[in-house]
Amino acid sequence: MKFIYQTWWKVVAVLLVFSTIFTGLLFPVPTLPILHETIRNLYFHVPMWMGMLTVFVVSVYFSIKYLRHGNEEDDLAAVECVNVGLLFFSLGLLTGMLWAKYTWGQFWSGDPKQDSAAIAFLLYCAYLILRNSIDEEQKRAKISAIYNIFAFPIMIVLIFVLPRMTDSLHPGSGGNPAFGKYDLDNGMKIAFYPAMLGWSFIALWIATIRYRIRLIENKKNAIN
């Protein structure tokens, strides 16, 4: 776990995202109807989901690790990852709503992508409620770890699979090509990939900060 105390990857993450502010706003983008300049949101809206996905994957990893070894610290890491994941989830939903207002016409049009993302959000809120409703530490850790492992694939199916099988306005759904197919030309990749990588590491960074605070709190509250 030495990795979380090192600085180099945090600097890399900051530099990556910093570069996308310039490349993402200034470099030429494909001119498309309806989207116009909002296509640049791709560099800021989609990386929120990437950041969320990264910390949720890490969270599942620590939940499995907890169930195997029963280390309390792994349980704390899993919770803090979910906390940060929910922050990025909210940011993704809100930016998506704003983008939808000016391309689809409404903040919330009951689109399958939006609806299932909202359900997945509640799924993870339920995780936190479940945790807080159990007083006994080991029981809480075990039950929430199992819930977390099951919640993750359901979230993946809800956000990334089901909307693509029906008609959705969101790119990548129901015969509606994702950006990657026709629109994401090589020029856009210069800003898109650094943004995805950079925001993933920033999400991870915030999670490690929360985890370290949690460790100190945990030590303080422990009965010696």
Added chain:
Amino acid sequence: MKKLTFLLLLLLSCTAVFAQDASVQMDDALKSNGKIYVVVTVMAIIFTGIAIYLFTIDRRLKKIEKEK
């Protein structure tokens, strides 16, 4: 460390002032291209601020962890 961050913040505030000052001139880079550069600068300042803030939290945490 605190002094250093303060200095950086002061420097950053200077860039904002410069941006306003420079916009009086007509042939300004910040004014070209539909003033998109102003948005770029604002976003760069915001993100730099958040990044510095995160780094200071990180550093403070390191200090507390060492005390333990």
